[in-house]
Amino acid sequence: MSKVKSSTGQIRAESIFRRSLTGIGIAMVVLVFGLMVTLIIESVPSIKHLGIKYLWGRTWDPVNNVYGAFPFLLGTLLTSFLALIISIPFSFAIAVYLGEYNPKGWLSNFLKNTVELIAAVPSVIYGFWGLLVLVPLVRSMEMKFGILPYGIGIFTASLILAIMIIPYAASLGREMIRLVPSPLKEAAYSLGATRYEVIKNVVLPYTKSGLFAGILLSLGRALGETMAVTMVIGNTSMIPDSIFAPGNTMASVIANEFTEADHTIYLSALIELGLVLFVVTVIINMIGKRIIKRFTNE
Amino acid sequence: MHVNVKYRMGKSRAFQGLIFFFAFIITAPLILIIIYIFREGITKINWDFLTKIPKPVGEEGGGIVNALVGSVLIVMAASVIAIPVGVLCGIYLSENKTGRLSYWSRLSVDVLQGVPSIVIGIVVYFWAVKPIGTFSALSGSFALAIMMLPILIRSTEETLKLIPFSLKEAGLALGLPYHRVILKVVVPCGISGILSGVMLSIARIAGETAPLLFTAFGNPYMSTNLRKPMQSLPLMIFNYATSPYDEWHNMAWGAALILLFTVLLLNIITKLTTRRWNVQL
Numbered sequence: 001m002s003k004v005k006s007s008t009g010q011i012r013a014e015s016i017f018r019r020s021l022t023g024i025g026i027a028m029v030v031l032v033f034g035l036m037v038t039l040i041i042e043s044v045p046s047i048k049h050l051g052i053k054y055l056w057g058r059t060w061d062p063v064n065n066v067y068g069a070f071p072f073l074l075g076t077l078l079t080s081f082l083a084l085i086i087s088i089p090f091s092f093a094i095a096v097y098l099g100e101y102n103p104k105g106w107l108s109n110f111l112k113n114t115v116e117l118i119a120a121v122p123s124v125i126y127g128f129w130g131l132l133v134l135v136p137l138v139r140s141m142e143m144k145f146g147i148l149p150y151g152i153g154i155f156t157a158s159l160i161l162a163i164m165i166i167p168y169a170a171s172l173g174r175e176m177i178r179l180v181p182s183p184l185k186e187a188a189y190s191l192g193a194t195r196y197e198v199i200k201n202v203v204l205p206y207t208k209s210g211l212f213a214g215i216l217l218s219l220g221r222a223l224g225e226t227m228a229v230t231m232v233i234g235n236t237s238m239i240p241d242s243i244f245a246p247g248n249t250m251a252s253v254i255a256n257e258f259t260e261a262d263h264t265i266y267l268s269a270l271i272e273l274g275l276v277l278f279v280v281t282v283i284i285n286m287i288g289k290r291i292i293k294r295f296t297n298e
Numbered sequence: 299m300h301v302n303v304k305y306r307m308g309k310s311r312a313f314q315g316l317i318f319f320f321a322f323i324i325t326a327p328l329i330l331i332i333i334y335i336f337r338e339g340i341t342k343i344n345w346d347f348l349t350k351i352p353k354p355v356g357e358e359g360g361g362i363v364n365a366l367v368g369s370v371l372i373v374m375a376a377s378v379i380a381i382p383v384g385v386l387c388g389i390y391l392s393e394n395k396t397g398r399l400s401y402w403s404r405l406s407v408d409v410l411q412g413v414p415s416i417v418i419g420i421v422v423y424f425w426a427v428k429p430i431g432t433f434s435a436l437s438g439s440f441a442l443a444i445m446m447l448p449i450l451i452r453s454t455e456e457t458l459k460l461i462p463f464s465l466k467e468a469g470l471a472l473g474l475p476y477h478r479v480i481l482k483v484v485v486p487c488g489i490s491g492i493l494s495g496v497m498l499s500i501a502r503i504a505g506e507t508a509p510l511l512f513t514a515f516g517n518p519y520m521s522t523n524l525r526k527p528m529q530s531l532p533l534m535i536f537n538y539a540t541s542p543y544d545e546w547h548n549m550a551w552g553a554a555l556i557l558l559f560t561v562l563l564l565n566i567i568t569k570l571t572t573r574r575w576n577v578q579l
Contacts, residue, residue, distance in 0.1 A: 010475045017477035021390040025403040028387055028451075031444070032406040035413065038421045093320030101317065113569065114325045120565045121331065122505020124532045125554050128539040129331050132547070163327050194310035224414025226508040227532075231540060251416045251508070258420070258512055274420045278413060285412030 039275040046268035054272065060237040062257070067269040069276070071239045075247035076277075078154050079229060080222040082243060083161035084215065091166045091218070095173025095211070100199060103178065112174075119167035127231030130160040135232060142244060152234040153246045160228045165218040172217065176210030176295065177203060210295045216288035220281045226251040250277045332558070339555025342548050351520050355543050362553050364520045365534040368435065369557075371522065372514055372530050373504055375439035380446035381496060387447070388454020388492075389480060411448035418444050419509035427513055435521075435528035438514030442506060446499040453495025457488040494572035501564035505557055507532035531557045 046054065050067055057068020094115060102108045131152075138159075139151030180203050188198045204211075234246020235256055248256075250273045261267040346361050353360030387403065394400035418441050426437035461484050469479035485492070510516075515527040516537060531553050538550035 010478075014475040014477050017480070021386060021393070022399065024383060024386045025390045025394070025399050027383070028403040028406045028410075028447075029399075032409050034425075035410075035418070035421050038424050039417070042420075042424055090320050090324050093317045094324060096317050097321040101314065111321060111325070114328055116569075117562060117565060118324070118328050120501060120561055121328070122507070122532060122557060122561060124505060124507045124535050124539075125331070125335070125558055128535055128550060128554055129334060131539060133330075133334060163324075166324060194306050196310035196313040197306070199313070220412050224412075224416065226414065226416040227536060231536070251414060254416050254420065255508060255511055258423075259515075271420060274417045278417045281412050281414055282409050286408070289408055 036278065039271060039278055043268050043272035043275050045264050046272045049265050050269065054269070055276075058239060060253075062261070062266050065263075065265060067265070069250075069269075069273060071237055072248050072250045072253050072273060073276075074239060075154065075233070076223060076249040076251070078240065078243060078247070079157045079161060079233070079249055080219055082154065082158035083165060083222050084219055086158060086162035087166045087169065087218065088215065090162075091169035091173060091214070092211070094166070094170035095177055095214075096199060096203075098170075098174040099177025100203060101195075112171075115167045115170055118163065123164065123225060123228040124231075126160050126164055127228035130156060130228060130232045134159060147242070147244050150234060150244065150246055152232050153244050154233065154240055155243045157229045157233040157249075158243075160232060161222050161225055164225060164228060165221050168218040168221055169211075169214040172214035172292070173207070173211050176207040176214070179210075179296070180206050209291050213288040213291035213295070216284055216291070220284040220288065223284070224251060224277060224281050226255050230255045250274075332562075335551065335555050335558055338548075338551040339553075342552035343555065347549075347552055352518060352549065355545065358545075360549070362531075362534060362549060362556075364517065365529040365531045365553060366556070367520070367522065368514070368517070368528040369504065369530040369532075371524065372435050372439050372442065372510070372528060373500060375436060375524060376442035376446060376503060377496070377500060379439060380443035380450060380499070383443075384447050384450025384495075384499070385454050385485075385492060388451045388495075389458060389485070391451065391455045392458035393480070407448050407451050410444070411452075415445060415506055415508040416511075419512050422509065423512040432525075433513060433515035433527040434525050435514050436524045438510045438528070438530070439524070441509035441513050442503040445503050445506060445509060449499040449502060450495050453498065454488075454492050457491030457495070458484060460491070461487050490572050494568050497564055497568040501561050501568070504564070505532050505561050507536050 046067070050057070054067060054069055055073065056070050057066070058070050059066050059068050060071055061067075094111065098108055098112055134156055135151040138153075138156045139149045142149040142151070184202050184206065185198055188202045193201065229249055230252035233248060233252055235248055235252060236246050237248060237253070238245075240247035254270050254274055254277075258267075258270055261270055346359055348361055348366070349363050350359065350361035351364050352362065387407075391400055391404055391407075422437055422441040422444070426440050427433055430437075465483055465487065466479055469483045470476075474483075510530055510533050514530055514533065516533045517527045517529045521528050535550045535553050535557065538546040538553070541547075
């Protein structure tokens, strides 16, 4: 009798286990859905009050209850794309070096681990270092070129961001370059192509979409990065007139003003910025991941 | 192809040089940051620094014990919330490779991985701070737990996928119930891969600041009450680094050194102990 009993106990435990697994699966969907719904609900007052012209309003003046997100959209786009442009040569070089020139050995291991550690350093530390080391450096450079020597600003933020996003594009690019079938490359070598020609005419065309996806994913990182940017960008709500001027990004304005927002519309306008940030980064990430999936399945 | 061979070889050589240069110059910023923080930070760390709470501006001395204790407590609470959920979800996804629900959960994990940390901070503010009416360490842990989930789930799923199916079949053929096969056969086989995911996710959130700004908030005094605002290392570094006082900068350097080395150490240990698993995250 006792054996039968214990086996029904086991069966019950089994069904509880199965059900809790499914429950957790559902919980993940609910969690992400909840994130989105909360953002939408909380930004309703601002959407109602300010309408769609919120997005290209050029002044952000909480004291007079005027909210326009354009300076922050522009700041975010400028810093992210500038960072992307700065980072591409480096991440491409790392990907090619690790994927093609030197896939094995201690030197490539060293480089690979270093790049991974770059991704591991907390962003507040990048910000701190940038604020006390990079900012004076940029300032003295600006003095030499005769630009207003702020030191802080969009350019400095982009420099820090560039360092931070290099690992993402680099490690993905390396995986992609590894996937190039060696018969393709061998065929090109046997026709007398040099290494440069093989990379340019075989490896790059083959991995084009994968490398693009890596760049997209690092763009997604750059758009949402908060702390390092907040610390060096200068935090003004003016529209920046050059890349050396101080500015603000969507993430940095939220970080700075969220706890100070004292009335509903102000808070809600900030959350709407968060909503825009959420939607944009999710779309960019999804496209990037879709491309990678298609690439690796081929 | 009438260009002469020497020119083409030269071009190839030049390209190679360029690639090597750009690839290795990137180690410079990391080494510079480590050296700089080490040099600035090591002189500030002493016994008082580790055991006293901060003093008001203008007074000498003081330490960061409140931030150290706070960081440990917040990260521990986040792990307690996230690890069971993350590992179970990873098991679910590796067991259900197809199906509508598992498609949507997998998609959700993908989405969650890309959500900026500041956005998670905002949402948790509305879920766990506003209804209760006070900033709390627990809400900070909750936000960090959400950030841990994607890494935990991915590493568990990828590790369990590598476990041979025959192991599971053998267990089931012996008449073991499903949950025992999973928990006593499959999971122990992949435990080191799962642990590496746990370590990596802890390393990732230990330095997170943005989600804590509106949740744990920070606290200049010692506090071990999870339902009250609490200081943490990254928050303290942020507040002190952006302040105009030199003494506060000095304390931030010391704190940055401790944080940086903790995070790097966690990463290196993970890498050394789990090299054979080779799980892609």
